Amino acid sequence: MSQTLFCERLCQEFESRRKRNSRFSVRAFATFLRTDHSTLSQILRGTRRVPENRIATWAKKLGIGEEEITFYLAAESAPDAAAHARHEQLRHWTAEAASITREPIHFQILELSREPNFRADCRWIAGQLSVSVDEVNIAFSRLLRLRLIAANGQNSWTDLTGIPRLTEREFLVMALARVRESAFEFGANAFLK
Amino acid sequence: MANPVLQFQILSKMPDETAQFYSSLFDWKVDAGNPMGYRQIGTGSKEGIQGGIWPAPPQAPNFVQLFVGVDDVKIFVKKAENLGAKQIIPPTILPEGDEMAVLLDPQGMSFAVWRRAAK
Numbered sequence: 001m002s003q004t005l006f007c008e009r010l011c012q013e014f015e016s017r018r019k020r021n022s023r024f025s026v027r028a029f030a031t032f033l034r035t036d037h038s039t040l041s042q043i044l045r046g047t048r049r050v051p052e053n054r055i056a057t058w059a060k061k062l063g064i065g066e067e068e069i070t071f072y073l074a075a076e077s078a079p080d081a082a083a084h085a086r087h088e089q090l091r092h093w094t095a096e097a098a099s100i101t102r103e104p105i106h107f108q109i110l111e112l113s114r115e116p117n118f119r120a121d122c123r124w125i126a127g128q129l130s131v132s133v134d135e136v137n138i139a140f141s142r143l144l145r146l147r148l149i150a151a152n153g154q155n156s157w158t159d160l161t162g163i164p165r166l167t168e169r170e171f172l173v174m175a176l177a178r179v180r181e182s183a184f185e186f187g188a189n190a191f192l193k
Numbered sequence: 194m195a196n197p198v199l200q201f202q203i204l205s206k207m208p209d210e211t212a213q214f215y216s217s218l219f220d221w222k223v224d225a226g227n228p229m230g231y232r233q234i235g236t237g238s239k240e241g242i243q244g245g246i247w248p249a250p251p252q253a254p255n256f257v258q259l260f261v262g263v264d265d266v267k268i269f270v271k272k273a274e275n276l277g278a279k280q281i282i283p284p285t286i287l288p289e290g291d292e293m294a295v296l297l298d299p300q301g302m303s304f305a306v307w308r309r310a311a312k
Contacts (some may be wrong), residue, residue, distance in 0.1 A: 095252035120288045121228040133230030134208060134248040142250070144282045149287045186279065186297075 005058070005075040007043055013062055014044060033058050053078050073146050093183035096142065100175045105131055105139045107171045110149060113157040114166075120155045146178040196269075200260040201244040208232060208248045211255075228288035258295070260307040266292045269306045272304060273298075 017024045026044065030037035042048035055076065059069045078098070079087065093150055105179070108129050112118055119125075122136045129136070143149040150158045159166070162176055205211035212223040212232050222235040226293065232246035239268060263269040266284045273281065277299035284294045290310030297303050 091252065095250070099252075120253075122230045123228065126230070133225070137230065138248050138250050141247075141282065144285060147283065150283070151287065153286055155288070155305060 001097055004049060004072075006055050006072040007046065009062075009064070009072065010050070010058070011044055033061055046190065050076075089183070091188065093179060093186075096146075096182075097161060097176055097179045100146075100179060101172060103139065104168070105129060105135060106148070106175065107166075107168050109136070109139055109143060110159045110171065111163065112147065112157050115191065118157070120153075121142060145181060146175060148175060148178060168170050194262075194264045196261050198242055198259050199262040199309070200242055200261060202230065202258045202305070203246045204249040204251045204253065204258065205246055205255050206251055208246045211246055220236065230281070231263065241309055258302075258303055258305055260305045262292070263306045266294050266306050266308050270294045273306070283298055 014024075014026070017029065025037075026041050030040040033040065035058075038188055039048065043050055052073070055067055055072050058142050059072060064072075083133045109125060112125060112128060122133050122140065126133045139150070144151070148160055150167040152158060161171065161172070163170055203211055203215075215221050215234070216223050220237060222277065223232050223236065224235065225232045227233065232304075234244040236243055270280060270284060271298050278292060278296040281297055281303060282293070282295040284292060286292050291307065292310075293305050293307045295303055295305045
């Protein structure tokens, strides 16, 4: 469990009291805060959160002003950095999956790349598919990220699906599998079955 | 070969608006007349580096990437991976012959390694 902002402040306060008095113990700190020492010990070790209803009481005992207390209370309801990172990962990869599922442009680019008259020119592709160049570039980046296409020559893009007669259904199955693999590779374990 | 930062890239969910803002503010010239339709930024100065704007998907944040010049993209990708980086976009040859790869450094920041096409 990661330490919250108020927990860091408690640790800081405890250390500064210990510096002034080397015999100052967790038990003495707990008595001062009017709580039991085992709870406080777990909080200082970062294995337990400060109960939200204690933050204001303890902060006042430590002489912390109202304005600072407001920040500690707000920080308690915000997700910690690890939870935030996990949430962002989840959001990113679900959005990748949603885009692949909803936007046929990905499949259409792959289909087009197999044509003999294909030109590795995003403006030409946009014209062929009646979409904007930005839409082509966003989809092209996604296909590259998911290792579904490779651009390995000045005028050649290679479909990496390995399926000779690709259908939209087969593409979706493969693309979603790649989203899951990539998500796992980048640490979004929620996508692991 | 030294490895200077050759280019900055703004990834924007609203690339036209971003181009409009910076060209109005700094008088930068934005030219998308190339096969990628890439909005190449000319700052109008020989000092510093030039840049570009690439469209970001709606769910992505807006951010800036640095492109570091290398003489061999694949070798630097391998080197970066050995140092803990991850590949986002593998080595890719762009329509005008430039080669690039995009990586995520161990702290989670993305950057690109880039080899300009021989003129």
